[in-house]
Amino acid sequence: MKRRDTLMRLKRFRVDDFKRRMGTLDAMKADAEKKLADLEDSVARERQRANDTDIGRLAFPSFLRSIDARRENLRATLRDVERERAGVQADLNAAFQDLKALELATEQQAKRVAELETRRSQSRLDEMAIVRHLRKHALRQA
Secondary structure: OHHHHHHHHHHHHHHHHHHHHHHHHHHHHHHHHHHHHHHHHHHHHHHHHHOOOHHHHHHHHHHHHHHHHHHHHHHHHHHHHHHHHHHHHHHHHHHHHHHHHHHHHHHHHHHHHHHHHHHHHHHHHHHHHHHHHHHHHHHHHO
């Protein structure tokens, strides 16, 4: 039984670990999406400011190239996070199924043990009733 309890704790730990990793990846995804949105807002503001001056119109294309590079880096990061998240989600599903299978097996084992104990108890009661019956009839005949 201790072995099964240890295995159960291990399976629960794995599920919890994958859930924590999913939470971390979700936070990373949200952060990257926020940075991407901030970058888009920044481009809109700078475009407005660049139209106001001649120097701004000249400097804006180089600013836009650097922003495009950062945007692509953020999108690549988002793709990587999504890919890793999909893998962790698959691992989480598998770990959860393993845990549920073990829990179900443990429940079934407990039911079998309880049924066996009930049968043993009933067998003892039946045996006691038979002995009592035999004694009762043995006393009548004696």
